[in-house]
Amino acid sequence: MRRWLLGVVCAALAAAAPIAVRTATPQAADRLDAMIVDGDIGRSGGTLVVAARAEPKTFNPIAALDIPSRDVIWRMQADLIHINRETQRAEPALARSWTVSPDGLHFVLSLRRGVRFSDGHPFDADDVVFSFSAYLDERLHAAQRDLLLVGGKPIAVRKIDAMTIGVDLPGPYAAAERLFDSIAILPRHRLEATWKAGTLGDAWGLGTAPAEIAGLGPFRLERFRPGEDIVLARNANYWKQDRAHTPLPYLAQLTFAVVPSEDAQVVRLRAGELDVLNRVSSQHAATLDRDQASAPYVLRDLGPGLEYHFLFFNQNDPVPAAVRGKQAWFGDERFRRAISLAIDRASLVRLAYNGRGTPIWGHVTPGNRLWANTAIPRPPASASAALALLTQAGFKRGADGTLADAHGTAVAFSILVAAGNAALNDMAAIIQDDLRKIGITVQIAALDFSAVLSRVLESHDYDACLLRLVDGDADPTPEMNVWLSNGPTHLWHPLQARPATDWEAEIDTLMRQQMTTLDAAARRRLFDRVQAIAADKLPLVPLVSPNIIVAAKRTLGNFRPAVLDHYTLWNVEQLFWRAPEGRR
């Protein structure tokens, strides 16, 4: 579970690619080796007000587990190698360049010279070594620690000289560059004492004075008013510049206004009190879209993101007695294929998402431009084809239209769904109606989300479940826990001692191979095969990938939202107000 939630923030990408950034040549040892970024040249000044669903719980990158905290923290921190959310590829950040040994086990990273923390203290290799030591410290239980393990063993980070770092991997890891994304480099001069005292996990809480918090990101903390807002001010020491060598960021202030409900966020956007909404639901998009021509904001539908919604059946062993009788159906791949054929995905998109979604037949969405297998078949919904398949599998329809298995047991099951998610509940009602047409009775059980997870991952007391996963990353590796048969989030049958089926064993092998294969084309073939097996055996029946919809003031320059999180603020240092007057 933690792996996929983490993935939301810790997105990264393996494939090395042409890098769309340039680095200024350093003239002197202490002169800033700035990173030059492409984009419109903007004007400095102004405040951007962004909606936050909740206030952060901490400003400490090591302790932050929740998205509101990370949203704020990542405007104040920076990493060595970063995944460009627009190109989905790795690019230099605090590391201006790097080399990799032929066996892929050893990295040497050259750090950017002349960089200073927001408090003015110089940045060097000691900060990097300190940061990785802290993240890998088992006492701190940092969420990032899992990401820094390869084959269960931690990576080793050593200082070569003041501006050079060596990184040794315990085993081959195809997506090695991506390990560095979202690992914030911490100021040793401020945090080393607390680390030694064993209190680093408690540092930089909400009550910490802003002057005590330092980072290498585009902004620094200026003020936090509980329940109201978090105000960040421009970091004058930031290390990125525009094409005209103007220091970034352009904005003087970035404010996160705490507005818990999406209804209220939309109202405040329309009233001009908010400048950016990082996610707009399809229902709200319909409303905002209607007024768009006359309104000062622009609504952007980015198409499918990396989120996918799917139905899956309980294939655990053992299961509670009530489920046991149905497992012969759930374990039969023809049954799962028939269910997939009977579901009208076009209706799911039209009714549950107002048309702002994409029907999917494979678990890697079209939003993942680098990895989606486009050869996966997309059979249209067909009740008759579904019934033909069920007949092959020994099911029969009675005189009253009810479907029964070979033993004469009527086919009926429940679908578990999180009560608070309107789109998922609508989807469940549509699926219920589609399956009624082939004689299957479905009951919808809407429970609290934590109860849903508990039944799926712990008690295994459910028949089928409608759920969504959010890939925070285009790369396949962060989903290892979902696809490996011994993974804790191998949803339909987690933590298997040995693979229950041949195809799960094959997926295990392929996923492990892709993780260690350094050749990009070979790796692609391996993951294509994983996608093909998953689409054929349907342990998860993929249904819909909802579109990523965002909104912002029309006069916001360089607003280039992306389908990787953070959708709107990933290039916050480049955002600027086109209007000359005042804030906007």
Place this chain on the structure above:
Amino acid sequence: MTRLLGPAIGVAAVYALVLAAPFVAPYDPTTQHRDRPLAPPTRVHVIDRDGRLHPRPFVYAEDISGATHAYPLRFFARSSDDSAVGRGSRHLFGVDAPAEVFVFGTDTLGRDQLSRLLYGGRISLGVGLLATALALGAGLVLGCIAGFVGGWTDAAVMAASDVFMALPWLYLLLALRAALPLDVAPARALASIVIVIGIAGWARPARLVRGVVLSVRGRDFVAAASASGASPARVLRSHVAPEVFSVALTQASILIPQYTLAEITLSFFGIGIGEPTPSWGSMMGVMLRQELTLAHWWLAAPAAALIGVSLLYHATADALQRRSLAVGVSR
């Protein structure tokens, strides 16, 4: 009496409407008209675009070629609905395909709001009625016993009623729903809701009835009846029951809307009757999505219906209370 007649007729009319749902509702409440989600209420015309008056109301609809035609409403016609429930049955009104008549519009899945409102009323109002019958029945029996027998029986019943009144019934229902299997059929879910609401609600009417019984027991004419050899059963039947009856009637008019609201609350939070069976509560669940409801006002129809029914019940309770006071004064 006149004060009571109006609201009582209103309540009876509402129940008659929901009982006659299979006839009055033009569609099966579960049929999804997937090409018509969130359709606004269909406009019914009597004057066409050329200004001609039609003897029979009609709706406009496009045929396959995209041309618009007038389709007259058909009364007492057989349904063209192809669902299992609606197939071939006779309905109060309807319209020939490809036209559709959604008097209260459709919901997010294209289901006819009027049909869902009527069928949903059977669930919501039915639960209110049945749970009241259960609570009041138990309350009457236990209240009469406690009041009439007195002593330790009275003390035991009152202690039990204290416990039941202190029970947080909503949490009790939540716990019950969690304990029920996930694939519980709508009928079983309905029965469990009725039983829990009914059982949890007996205490209040029981205390009231006990109070009335105690008060009647102390009156001279009851003492005289007992002294002249009337059996306790006869005293109960002839002297106590009439007094209790008016209290029970007033209590019923208060409890029914309360228990209806209880069912609506449960379904509103998704723990009542499951999809696709409609209930006013599950229909009102969509109102949690404010933007949606603001843009599609007809989704608030069940809330309007609930307000109307509650007002009718309050007027009935008020009239009953006045009547019972008037009877008391005249005695």
